[in-house]
Amino acid sequence: KQKYLWIIxxxxxxxxxxxxxxxxxSMGSNGAAIASLIxxxxxxxxxxxxxxxxxxxxxxxxxxLNPKLLLEMAGQIKGGIRK
Incomplete structure (x- = not known):
């Protein structure tokens, strides 16, 4: 799939x-930041x-990035060690 990286x-x-x-x-440095985020x-x-x-x-x-999945994963981690 790396061959598509040049297109992206x-x-x-x-x-x-x-x-x-x-x-x-029109927006100065804020415009540059917005352009980068977009x-x-x-x-x-x-x-x-x-x-x-x-x-x-x-x-x-x-x-x-599913919030429910992230919360479930966070709940499985206890004291820095996964259950």
């Missing part, structure tokens, strides 16, 4: 450059949906 990275770089050129003149969401979530061969990886990533 290139699209992220283009997206970040475009957003920076739009947001920095770019990260785009490359890590949206591109994971658009590039068909990595959709399963994207699904696993989003499943791991």
């Amino acid at each position: 990275n290139l699209s992220g770089a283009v997206m970040n450059a475009l957003l920076n050129s739009l947001l920095i003149p 770019t990260q969401m785009f490359t890590n979530v949206i591109m994971g949906v658009l590039v068909r061969p990595i959709r399963q990886n994207n699904h696993l990533m989003l499943e791991a």
Whole structure:
């Protein structure tokens, strides 16, 4: 799946450059921060949906962010050692 990284990275770089050129003149450093956050969401979530061969990886990533699952995992850890 690493062969798709160039597509994801290139699209992220283009997206970040475009957003920076739009947001920095009007918002300054806050615009750069917002552009970076949007770019990260785009490359890590949206591109994971658009590039068909990595959709399963994207699904696993989003499943791991499930708050219920995270709370269950946190409940299994006691004193730094897993039950």
